Amino acid sequence: MQNRPHALPAGDGAQSSIAARAVGALRREAAGYLDGLNPEQRRAVETTDGPVLVLAGAGTGKTRVLTTRIAHLIATGRARPYDILAVTFTNKAAREMKTRIGALIGPAGEGMPWLGTFHAVGTKILRRHAELVGLKSDFTILGMDDQLRLMKQVLADQNVDEKRWPARALGHAIDGWKNRGLSPEQVPPGEGSAFAFGKGGALYTAYQARLATLNAVDFGDLLLLCLKLWRENPDILENYQDRFRYMLVDEYQDTNVAQYLWLRLLAQKRKNVACVGDDDQSIYGWRGAEVDNILRFEHDFPGAAVVRLERNYRSTGHILAAASGLIARNESRLGKTLRTEDALGEQVTVTGAWDSEEEARTVAESIESFQAKGHPLSEIAVLVRISAQMREIEDRFVQLGLPYRVIGGPRFYERAEIRDALAYLRVTANGSDDLAFERIVNTPKRGLGDATLQQLHGYARAERVPLLLAARRLCETDELKPRVRSTLRALTDSFARWARLVESQPHSEAAQTILEESGYTEMWQKDRSADAAGRLENLKEFVRSMEEFPDMAAFLEHVSLVMEASEAEGAERVSLMTLHAAKGLEFDTVFLPGWEDGLFPNQRALDESGRAGLEEERRLAHVGLTRARKRAKLSFAVNRRIHGLWSSTIPSRFIDELPESAVDVVEAPAHFSAGASRFDRNPQPFGSSYGTPGWQRAQANTGGNLGGNLGGGGGRSAAGRGFGASPGGRGRAGGPREIEGELIAKSTGSPSAFSAGQRVFHTKFGPGTVAGVDGNKLTVDFDKAGRKMVLDSFIQAG
């Protein structure tokens, strides 16, 4: 079975000597890129045939191995670019691989048609064989929002109380099944009936039926339908098995069962599959990822070569020691020991704060002092466990005028204005896209409300036609009120006109026209709310980005799979993101706030998955620490707002799991005015939380006593700061934060373009009036947010 035709062109006797020499030269030159690899990396690259598992610890050159391996396969003539299947999880990773391969072997690496995310590759395959799985090749890929709306409809159809069984939960269940590669018939009966009094399975079936009538798929289907296609059509499967002579998988520890099955089907025949991953960085279990996939690799692919990459090129000794010591507590792991030849560097610092506001302040201020010492902001990141932690930190950044960017926030295509714009284009391109139609019939408001929509639905269902067509036909009858009829007719006529427009005009111009004629752009222009300006910007960017695609169809395809915010790169900004979003990134200095039990490790992870959950949280901590090249700064607060209420917290158990020698317990810098405002909202005395062995050591180091000074306040005593003080014991002091902001924030001295009394607009706080000017720092009375101190660069004239 293992015949490998023409592995090396140079060995082909029929070739002329000139060609042979040229190939030889190519190989000699190409082989140069092997030089910089360490022995393990080299083995990972050169073990080309048969199954290979590369266990690549954090910072050990994983991407380098992957790209070099591809270059190697091509340069040695084992494969041509289109013979190689390389799958990643994110578009970013795919893009990076493409560029790096290009850099290695030049234009030869271009056009690797099968390098992409699982979903992109799946889509490509499905488009070719759509009929075989009951679709038309122009099927639409639904985003989360469409999916949710579909679920709601299904729930309503089946008379399920949406209060008790929310659409989200159904979505979760169905996603879960799809992640495990289960079609509706394959769902274990017990599980299927767990949802909505036994209706779970039926709902899944109904949902799939709805998708089918809409000629649509969701993300899960992109993989699931490939499985179906291959299982039912062995000839097609074999075709792909032959086509993909070599396969590479990035982040193998994140594959779910469906992806595993997908890969196994493809790899079955040739078994040239190289999986690269790190079991210690598996942090997507909740999304269906199976660490087992990587733990079981050698079992699944007997005779697999296993290569461990343990030499870390990123972090200093102390950071690596901290991360290694922590992860060593996990039981389910293959086991690697990262080592570095770097200096020990700075110890990992641990700092306690009285509450989350103080923690945020400390983080922001120490970033500011790093900046003052000449550290570029782009080399500083703040990594949080949950996105709800971001708000307080952002507030602080805004007040200090520290430029920051949030990474992995709401994706560009998930924003309302982009989804609306897309919906217009989707209906224009495909009049049977009911979900898109529904989304925008009454956006902007046209007076086509629920009642009208019900009517449309009724007709559409009875006549089995799409909503747009139903609308058109209903306008011919007198079933509609005159007013409704004329608006509806105007809308359907517009869509007909726009469809012609797309044919006759460059698609981005057509899109621009559609957004204007529909009144959509105008809707935001009229909107006086804080974020309208930003939304118009996004729309502009949206239209602009279309130019990069040959036609509307190509654009819509791209957009349904990827579409990320295109932010100006390289700007001098602090990065703020969740730990999950941080995977794959690195920074000189990394702040890790919120190391408190319950938050991190997250209580829900513990409740739902027990020890496995704890281990995943620990891996997350390990990921966080290993993002840092030179400095890692942990912190925790003993009081934190959760759901708007203050509660006491205790330091994360992970803190005590760090090796003592790698850690330095640091006091938070002293403050003048800590802001009395926080005490009056603190209903819980400290005594309500349990003591932790974890904290005692750190506390001893700060010279505090049990339950007493938690080291956050520097100069102030615990008692003086209201430890155990009764709620509301102190009056609310008006605006100490602003005073503080003034003390801390530096003015550049350059004169501001704004003057007192002027109306201005802030992207976060909305409209306001300038109360005072100090260089480039303004004091502004915001209409909604009150008086704040902000940098004028965040402000526009209003």
Place this chain on the structure above:
DNA sequence: ATGAGACTCCAAAAT
């Protein structure tokens, strides 16, 4: 049909 204001339940992570 629409908008304002009250009310509920919530936030874990994302292709």
Place this chain on the structure above:
DNA sequence: GGAGTCTCAT
């Protein structure tokens, strides 16, 4: 603290 929903008045 905030998004989404609900209710009521216009």
